[in-house]
Amino acid sequence: MIKIAICGAFGRMGMTIGGIVTKDPEMQLVGGVDVQEGEVFGVPVVSAGKFASFLSESKPDVVIDFTVAAASAQNIPVAAAAGCAIILGTTGLNADQSKNIREAIAKGGVPAVISTNYSIGMNILWLLVREAAQRLSDYDIEVTEAHHRYKKDAPSGTAKTILEILQEEVGPREEVYGREGMTERGNEIGVHVIRGGDIVGDHAVMFTSNFETVTLSHRAYDRGVFAQGAVKATKWIVGKKPAVYGMKDVLGL
Ligand SMILES: NC(=O)C1=CN([C@@H]2O[C@H](COP(=O)(O)OP(=O)(O)OC[C@H]3O[C@@H](n4cnc5c(N)ncnc54)[C@H](OP(=O)(O)O)[C@@H]3O)[C@@H](O)[C@H]2O)C=CC1
Numbered sequence: 001m002i003k004i005a006i007c008g009a010f011g012r013m014g015m016t017i018g019g020i021v022t023k024d025p026e027m028q029l030v031g032g033v034d035v036q037e038g039e040v041f042g043v044p045v046v047s048a049g050k051f052a053s054f055l056s057e058s059k060p061d062v063v064i065d066f067t068v069a070a071a072s073a074q075n076i077p078v079a080a081a082a083g084c085a086i087i088l089g090t091t092g093l094n095a096d097q098s099k100n101i102r103e104a105i106a107k108g109g110v111p112a113v114i115s116t117n118y119s120i121g122m123n124i125l126w127l128l129v130r131e132a133a134q135r136l137s138d139y140d141i142e143v144t145e146a147h148h149r150y151k152k153d154a155p156s157g158t159a160k161t162i163l164e165i166l167q168e169e170v171g172p173r174e175e176v177y178g179r180e181g182m183t184e185r186g187n188e189i190g191v192h193v194i195r196g197g198d199i200v201g202d203h204a205v206m207f208t209s210n211f212e213t214v215t216l217s218h219r220a221y222d223r224g225v226f227a228q229g230a231v232k233a234t235k236w237i238v239g240k241k242p243a244v245y246g247m248k249d250v251l252g253l
C-alpha cells in the first residue's frame with residue numbers, strides 16, 4: 001500500500017488527485033496540507049506550519065504537490081527532509097525556487113518526478129515539437145496557450161517547457177510576449193497567453209513559412225488527465241534511486 005499526502009489538498013488538482021487515490025486499492029491517502037485546515041476524503045488537512053509533525057506521524061511514502069510556487073518552495077524541502085518521494089506539478093517556480101527545491105531533494109536523498117505537464121499527450125507533443133523544430137528550423141514559430149481565469153502563472157509551465165525545447169533546437173531566438181505597435185517580425189518566437197472561463201489547458205506551436213503552416217496542438221478536456229499522470233508517476237517513483245526524474249522516464253519515452 002502506497003501512503004500518499006497531498007500539498008494543495010483542497011485545490012482543483014489536489015481534489016482531483018485525492019478522488020483518484022481514494023478509489024485506488026494500491027494507495028492510501030493519509031492527509032494533506034493547505035492554507036485552510038480541515039478534512040478531505042475523511043483524512044486531515046493541516047496548515048504548512050504543522051506539515052513536518054504531520055509527516056513524522058503519518059509517514060507517507062510519497063508527497064504530491066500541486067500548489068503555488070512559494071508554497072512548493074516551503075513544503076518540498078520539508079517533505080524531502082522527512083524522506084518522502086516527491087511528485088511536483090506546481091508551475092511558475094522562479095530559478096531560485098527551482099534550484100532550492102532540487103537541492104533539498106538531493107539533500108534528502110529521495111527520488112522525485114518534476115513535470116510541468118503530467119498528461120501523456122503533452123509528453124508526446126513535446127517529442128513532436130522537438131522533431132518539427134529540427135526539421136523546420138528556419139520557419140517562424142509562434143506558441144499559444146489558453147487556460148482558465150483562475151490560473152496564476154503566465155505563460156504556463158507547459159509553454160515554458162515548449163520554449164526550452166524550441167530554444168535548444170532553433171535558438172537562441174528572442175521570445176516576444178504578445179505584440180503591439182509598429183514592428184516587423186524578427187528572429188523571434190512569439191508567445192501568446194489567453195485566460196478565460198474554465199479552459200482546462202490548450203497549447204499550440206505554429207511553424208510558418210511563406211508557403212505553409214504546420215500546427216502541433218494539444219487540448220486537455222478534463223484535469224483528470226493531469227491527475228491520472230501524476231498518480232502513474234506516484235506508483236512509478238516508489239523504490240526508485242534518489243534522483244530527479246521527468247515524465248519521459250515514467251512513460252519510458
Ligand atoms: N504539472 C501539471 O500537469 C499540472 C500543473 N498544474 C499546476 O498545479 C498548481 C495548482 O493548480 P490548481 O490545483 O489548479 O490550483 P488551485 O489554486 O486550485 O490549488 C492550489 C491549492 O494550494 C493551496 N495553497 C496555497 N498556498 C499553500 C501552502 N503554503 N501550503 C499548502 N497549500 C497551499 C491553495 O489554497 P488557497 O486557494 O487558499 O490559496 C489551493 O487550495 C499550479 O501551479 C498549476 O499550474 C495544474 C494542472 C496540471
Ligand SMILES: O=C(O)C1=N[C@H](C(=O)O)C[C@H](O)C1
Nearest residue numbers: 091116151156157158159201
Ligand atoms: O494551471 C493549470 O490549470 C495547468 N497548469 C499547467 C501549466 O502551467 O502548464 C499544466 C496544465 O496546462 C494545466
